Amino acid sequence: MAHGEQKTTLGRIDAAVKAAKNPKSPPIDQWHPTVELSVALRIGIDGQWSHDGEPVQRESLVALFLSILRREAGGYYLITPHEKARIEVADAPILVTDVEWKETKEGELTSLYAITQTGQRIEISAEHPLVNASVFRQSVVPLQVETEGLFDDAWYILLPRGLSARLSRPVYYRLADKLQETAEGDFGLRVGGHWFALVL
Numbered sequence: 001m002a003h004g005e006q007k008t009t010l011g012r013i014d015a016a017v018k019a020a021k022n023p024k025s026p027p028i029d030q031w032h033p034t035v036e037l038s039v040a041l042r043i044g045i046d047g048q049w050s051h052d053g054e055p056v057q058r059e060s061l062v063a064l065f066l067s068i069l070r071r072e073a074g075g076y077y078l079i080t081p082h083e084k085a086r087i088e089v090a091d092a093p094i095l096v097t098d099v100e101w102k103e104t105k106e107g108e109l110t111s112l113y114a115i116t117q118t119g120q121r122i123e124i125s126a127e128h129p130l131v132n133a134s135v136f137r138q139s140v141v142p143l144q145v146e147t148e149g150l151f152d153d154a155w156y157i158l159l160p161r162g163l164s165a166r167l168s169r170p171v172y173y174r175l176a177d178k179l180q181e182t183a184e185g186d187f188g189l190r191v192g193g194h195w196f197a198l199v200l
Contacts, residue, residue: 187199
């Protein structure tokens with residue numbers, strides 16, 4: 001597909017989502033398109049989106065694409081009511097660049113929020129669990145990640161629609177200072193009464 005046609009395809013995806021009744025929260029769980037498009041989009045190891053090898057600079061466009069991204073058995077797809085476009089994902093499609101938490105005077109975490117590269121706030125909870133790299137890779141089977149062996153000590157957040165977010169190294173080190181040890185010698189984080197096992 002020619003470069004100009006690729007840009008036209010991205011424009012069609014953009015327009016299709018904006019034409020939905022609620023473009024800020026598109027109901028992609030209700031969309032089951034059968035037409036598959038060819039589009040040269042990729043999310044790199046660092047969470048950077050690129051198109052035909054060129055970085056996607058518009059944060060609003062990246063946020064839009066993330067709002068319609070879904071993982072299926074065959075890979076990751078941007079979903080619209082009538083079409084879907086497969087994209088390449090090197091590792092997790094979302095990168096966590098910051099965290100916010102509240103804690104008691106004794107240092108126990110009562111809440112923990114992850115901030116993504118597009119500014120989205122994700123509450124780490126039983127619904128959005130924090131897991132280690134082994135659990136993350138099991139969750140994406142049968143898909144393969146390009147980072148096998150590279151981020152073996154990384155932590156991830158499992159999200160709806162088969163998506164996931166990897167904590168950046170600075171965020172990882174900040175939270176590593178909060179690790180707790182169980183009587184069995186396992187390490188993890190307790191947030192609001194829920195235990196997340198991270199180092200076994």
